[in-house]
Amino acid sequence: MKTISSRDNPRFKRLRKWATQHRARRDDGVILLDGLHLIEALAAAGGELQELVLSESGAGRPEIAAWVAAHAGIELLQFPDAMFGEVAATDTPSGILAVAKVPPQPAPRADVDCLLLDGVQDPGNVGTLLRTAAAAGVRQALLGPGCADAWAPKTLRAGQGAQFLLSIHENADLAGFLGGYRGTGVVTRLDAARSLYETPLDGPLAWVFGAEGQGVSAPVAQAAKLGVFIPMPGGTESLNVAAAAAVCLFEVVRRRGG
Amino acid sequence: MKTISSRDNPRFKRLRKWATQHRARRDDGVILLDGLHLIEALAAAGGELQELVLSESGAGRPEIAAWVAAHAGIELLQFPDAMFGEVAATDTPSGILAVAKVPPQPAPRADVDCLLLDGVQDPGNVGTLLRTAAAAGVRQALLGPGCADAWAPKTLRAGQGAQFLLSIHENADLAGFLGGYRGTGVVTRLDAARSLYETPLDGPLAWVFGAEGQGVSAPVAQAAKLGVFIPMPGGTESLNVAAAAAVCLFEVVRRRGG
Incomplete structure (x- = not known):
């Protein structure tokens, strides 16, 4: 010493x-x-x-x-x-x-479940999102430009070690990735035709979440083929982005048999 | 002016x-x-x-x-x-x-859905929990001693207005409330016998969430009659408290028909 x-x-x-x-x-x-x-x-x-x-x-x-x-x-x-x-x-x-x-990251795969973050600036939210994804069994995350640094001290603290379980790709071209994705890109939208709970969710899923307020940018939202809404019986129109992701990712956990 | x-x-x-x-x-x-x-x-x-x-x-x-x-x-x-x-x-x-x-709060009711927080110290977490509860249609929250102030600026910001939709009772005796509750008190526990998804959840529900790390204190956990675990196929053993609450409260939304 x-x-x-x-x-x-x-x-x-x-x-x-x-x-x-x-x-x-x-x-x-x-x-x-x-x-x-x-x-x-x-x-x-x-x-x-x-x-x-x-x-x-x-x-x-x-x-x-x-x-x-x-x-x-x-x-x-x-x-x-x-x-x-x-x-x-x-x-x-x-x-x-x-x-x-920073651990070396393998090239992103186009055939596995993943979490895509578009402009999520708050390091606490990014860390919590990675932690929720890791708990739900997701093993790949792509962060578009404008997201908080996945490896910053605050993000690491909120992630509680999730960063070491995921392959993480920063400054990623989210629309480009979704264009070549071999599963289904899903985005939550207030004006989607079907609720999360009424929508078939089969095969690999790429879940896209955006910044609070702005939401997912238009080119990325368009590249995600499937839109769903989260029913909110309380009459409010929004959830914290990490809460929304928890609802979606664990609905998949439930359907796959918990 | x-x-x-x-x-x-x-x-x-x-x-x-x-x-x-x-x-x-x-x-x-x-x-x-x-x-x-x-x-x-x-x-x-x-x-x-x-x-x-x-x-x-x-x-x-x-x-x-x-x-x-x-x-x-x-x-x-x-x-x-x-x-x-x-x-x-x-x-x-x-x-x-x-x-x-601070808006006047009616006396807590023993026959409605509610959110109980035990020692959740982080104002961002408390605000996000209230916001998630409001979106899910829960209209009553009880905060035990040691929780962050529901009306502090940081908590209000994270709540995004949820505080004005809920009746909020601070410094509440959570175990005492659960003792007289006319629905079912539910607590998430890693060692629970049944998963959230396999457990009947009927009637009014009082969901109890505790501090990260410590979890729910023993007297409060005992007063909640039902324990459930959230399956985590990713192999990690924890979720952020607000993410865990989102998973639970929206599982109820789903069962009640979204």
Whole structure:
């Protein structure tokens, strides 16, 4: 373990740059995992940790100390709590942070269930959507331009490890993908002719969800062949995008026998 | 319209106190509605606005100017943009803010569908849960101690007006309510014997959701007579609490004929 207590240390400066500048982190292809839960999720998915950083108080917590002891061989740094707070991804630092590479993504497949996000800007929503998709058994996600970064600290936190279970394609051409998709593209629309519950949903499905307010952009909506509406007996006309996706993806889980 | 440009003005100071001190806002029984969407939602539900505040640039926006012109008779203040930013509830101020009283809530009923939240601390989750419940036709919510404030600006924003469609009971005794409930209390549990999709769900239902991580506390879970699990074919063991609620509440929508 190497203890660093100077803010001029290049390792500290590099971490702080990744923590505070999205672009630098993206350009370097790096992700920051805050807390044991995310770190364990990456390890369980076979991902490799490059570096572990502990805060002084984190190093004293039994569950963190035990985890670190069981994973010798990973480079280990320790910062005073105040410096750790400057590189931590959350307001309530967990005491342990890991640096890893963005996992390599296989080419997108045109014959499996997938989640397509069009302009979903909020990192919490994107993370929750990926988490819901992973729970429902979906294993591929495509994010169009304008979506929140799937690998940003806030998105990772909301995803709770889902990112490591999915193949994720950012800056994707959603309309182009749907054009060559060998299943059915589905979009939720208030003016659709049939409800989710009355519509046959067979074969691989590509579910498209858009930004709140704007919805799915016209070219993407047109490329999705099937439109359905979610009945809302309460008389309101909208659901949070992640709630709408949960309703749709788990209707498929139900039909496939739960 | 009264233009205020001094930070020493008592109206400005009172608004800033409400915007920055949850407790002062709660004690005064006041809510702050940021943006036309929430303001219109309250008006549509028959609520009364006490005061409207515009930013200088907000006053120049046609949709805000038109709305204000159509609602003469409400006391109107205007602040310079910088001062408006200090009382606005969001990082990207909409340009219009309204002050209203927390709507009066009728006594909770023991014979209608309801949503019970146990220790859900995140205001975004609480707002999304209320929004999902409202869309599904649920009209009563009980929030136990430890939940986020249903009327805080962040919760209102996530609720998108749902708060004005529901009767909401905060600091509620959830186990006590379930003890006298004349329908079925339902809780989601990983170790439940039957899946959501295989369980009869008749009559009024009181759905209980707990904090992420901790889940529903033991006395509340025991008071809910029925336990169900949500099948997760993806192999993960959790959903965001608002996603789980969307799955459950819309399964009921489906069974009742969408």
